[in-house]
Amino acid sequence: MQTAIKLILTILLFGCLIDFPYGYYQFVRFAALVGFGYLAYCSNQQEYKNEAFIYLVLAILFQPFIKIALGRTIWNIVDVVVGIGLIVSLFLSKHTNK
Template structure:
């Protein structure tokens, strides 16, 4: 179940970041920044629980 939710989160973040390539209102970009902060923080936290240090560094850096 957790693996499925992480996959859904990764797809949702990817879609939001690809939408940033379009001409959107400024508020959308702020929304994406906030969602990306929470999403990548969650992914880094879950990677830390599984002792996957490489993913923690990648998600933390993003």
């Protein structure tokens, strides 16, 4: 389940680089809040405190209720960095589970 959430969030975040209607970005913010919140909960349950903290911070950063205005360029950089981080975490979690 966590792998699917990471993949979906990665696709959604990379989709933010395309010029979509504003509703898409609102959806991504809500999906990121829910997804990162779930990942934070799962990481906390597995006692991966550092990961849980990172996911919690990301959930707060992307939450749609009190928007953080960074400008389109900075948000694009954030989206790419977080997307790459999710991909890296997929590979790292596969190696640590073996």
